[in-house]
Amino acid sequence: xxxxxxxxxxxxxxxxxxxxxxxxxxxxxxxxxxxxxxxxxxxxxxxxxxxxxxxxxxxxxxxxxxxxxxxxxxxxxxxxxxxxxxxxxxxxxxxxxxxxxxxxxxxxxxxxxxxxxxxxxxxxxxxxxxxxxxxxxxxxxxxxxxxxxxxxxxxxxxxxxxxxxxxxxxxxxxxxxxxxxxxxxxxxxxxxxxxxxxxxxxxxxxxxxxxxxxxxx
Amino acid sequence: xxxxxxxxxxxxxxxxxxxxxxxxxxxxxxxxxxxxxxxxxxxxxxxxxxxxxxxxxxxxxxxxxxxxxxxxxxxxxxxxxxxxxxxxxxxxxxxxxxxxxxxxxxxxxxxxxxxxxxxxxxxxxxxxxxxxxxxxxxxxxxxxxxxxxxxxxxxxxxxxxxxxxxxxxxxxxxxxxxxxxxxxxxxxxxxxxxxxxxxxxxxxxxxxxxxxxxxxx
DNA sequence: ACAAATTTTTAGACAAGTCTAAAAAAAATT
DNA sequence: AATTTTTTTTAGACTTGTCTAAAAATTTGT
Ligand SMILES: [Mn+2]
Ligand SMILES: [Mn+2]
Ligand SMILES: [Mn+2]
Ligand SMILES: [Mn+2]
Numbered sequence: 339x340x341x342x343x344x345x346x347x348x349x350x351x352x353x354x355x356x357x358x359x360x361x362x363x364x365x366x367x368x369x370x371x372x373x374x375x376x377x378x379x380x381x382x383x384x385x386x387x388x389x390x391x392x393x394x395x396x397x398x399x400x401x402x403x404x405x406x407x408x409x410x411x412x413x414x415x416x417x418x419x420x421x422x423x424x425x426x427x428x429x430x431x432x433x434x435x436x437x438x439x440x441x442x443x444x445x446x447x448x449x450x451x452x453x454x455x456x457x458x459x460x461x462x463x464x465x466x467x468x469x470x471x472x473x474x475x476x477x478x479x480x481x482x483x484x485x486x487x488x489x490x491x492x493x494x495x496x497x498x499x500x501x502x503x504x505x506x507x508x509x510x511x512x513x514x515x516x517x518x519x520x521x522x523x524x525x526x527x528x529x530x531x532x533x534x535x536x537x538x539x540x541x542x543x544x545x546x547x548x549x550x551x552x553x554x555x
Numbered sequence: 556x557x558x559x560x561x562x563x564x565x566x567x568x569x570x571x572x573x574x575x576x577x578x579x580x581x582x583x584x585x586x587x588x589x590x591x592x593x594x595x596x597x598x599x600x601x602x603x604x605x606x607x608x609x610x611x612x613x614x615x616x617x618x619x620x621x622x623x624x625x626x627x628x629x630x631x632x633x634x635x636x637x638x639x640x641x642x643x644x645x646x647x648x649x650x651x652x653x654x655x656x657x658x659x660x661x662x663x664x665x666x667x668x669x670x671x672x673x674x675x676x677x678x679x680x681x682x683x684x685x686x687x688x689x690x691x692x693x694x695x696x697x698x699x700x701x702x703x704x705x706x707x708x709x710x711x712x713x714x715x716x717x718x719x720x721x722x723x724x725x726x727x728x729x730x731x732x733x734x735x736x737x738x739x740x741x742x743x744x745x746x747x748x749x750x751x752x753x754x755x756x757x758x759x760x761x762x763x764x765x766x767x768x769x770x771x772x
Numbered sequence: 773a774c775a776a777a778t779t780t781t782t783a784g785a786c787a788a789g790t791c792t793a794a795a796a797a798a799a800a801t802t
Numbered sequence: 803a804a805t806t807t808t809t810t811t812t813a814g815a816c817t818t819g820t821c822t823a824a825a826a827a828t829t830t831g832t
Contacts, residue, residue, distance in 0.1 A: 376820055426668040439660045445653050451643040765798055
């Protein structure tokens with residue numbers, strides 16, 4: 339059985355590079371906010387357990403086993419987020435930190451029952467896909483709102499940023515996942531974008547916001 | 556913030572002696588299945604944090620602060636048990652081990668929302684009381700089924716034993732909390748007891764079972 | 773191609789939580 | 803009251819995960 343710490347390293351590696359590419363010691367160290375020296379130590383331990391391939395000075399790549407642990411953690415994390423959001427009515431900016439703890443609960447049975455209880459959701463409250471029990475998931479085709487031309491229509495399906503700050507800002511602007519939008523006008527002055535949502539509500543989004551929203555393609 | 560380990564020590568102390576009495580090093584060591592030497596070390600640390608009163612060779616007693624941590628843990632443990640039992644349909648013998656992990660999740664907001672989601676339950680799936688946010692709870696007056704005379708009536712409201720084995724046995728016998736029973740006959744041969752449940756079902760309980768079921772008084 | 777900057781590893785230390793073995797204190801027996 | 807048994811504490815060691823400082827390797831820039 340893996341410790342929470344080991345699990346967090348694997349997840350950090352997966353988030354940095356997925357299962358194919360390799361990740362540098364420094365990248366992991368930044369994600370986890372630990373020293374590079376500590377990371378090196380841990381990478382050796384995880385390599386001993388066949389969770390990743392490690393070659394001195396060359397960075398690491400997850401093994402199949404390591405990838406499986408990572409995606410399973412992400413599955414648990416996102417299922418718990420759905421639970422907190424849908425059943426306990428937390429805001430979407432509040433669920434991540436709690437799920438960060440809940441994802442480490444060890445009980446395969448619990449995950450499957452939670453999944454069923456939630457109605458087998460496909461995405462978490464931020465629009466990110468929930469891996470199935472085998473660790474597989476589909477990534478929807480999407481494009482940044484800021485990339486779309488005037489006149490284009492689409493639906494908000496994901497976020498390029500996940501900070502609490504950003505999520506709270508979206509709440510304040512009444513922007514949620516699933517909204518159908520149409521681009522009315524793009525302002526070259528500051529790259530802000532005027533959009534229409536629903537029948538007749540119009541609002542102007544800053545460039546920063548437009549660059550952080552994914553639209554279906 | 557306390558570590559899971561520290562929390563488990565406090566809970567073990569509370570379970571052994573409540574908040575009034577004092578507990579011996581050995582008793583804690585048995586409950587937690589760690590060496591007496593380790594327990595002594597930890598007791599000093601917890602005393603430094605004012606969670607308990609420690610005097611060499613005299614055992615320990617929780618402080619108000621220690622008692623508060625303990626009852627809050629028990630509150631969380633039992634609320635999660637209700638969740639697992641009522642919402643995820645786990646059997647009552649399966650919930651304890653998972654709740655043992657969930658009780659350490661740190662989020663005051665989560666506990667209160669879970670409580671509301673569950674409809675503010677007063678007892679857990681084993682009939683044990685759930686402390687409120689202040690750590691207070693009422694213990695229902697009860698008596699062992701084995702103590703009742705022939706002809707007595709009552710309702711099964713609690714368990715004197717919590718082993719998985721016992722819980723599975725009760726499942727096999729179709730005995731649950733809330734059942735109304737009447738004592739038909741007590742057999743002096745082996746102290747088994749014949750009871751009637753509901754309209755017309757009669758069954759004989761072994762002495763061991765009768766000594767492990769609480770009836771309301 | 774060499775020097776400088778950056779990244780990564782090693783070395784040595786520390787805190788938390790655990791253990792076993794031995795010493796000290798307390799409790800039980802005779 | 804003295805002896806034996808049991809409980810508790812101390813001493814010293816080990817593991818996990820972390821750190822800082824220094825050394826080694828790699829990458830970048832000229
Ligand atoms: Mn998250
Ligand atoms: Mn985590
Ligand atoms: Mn329990
Ligand atoms: Mn616990």
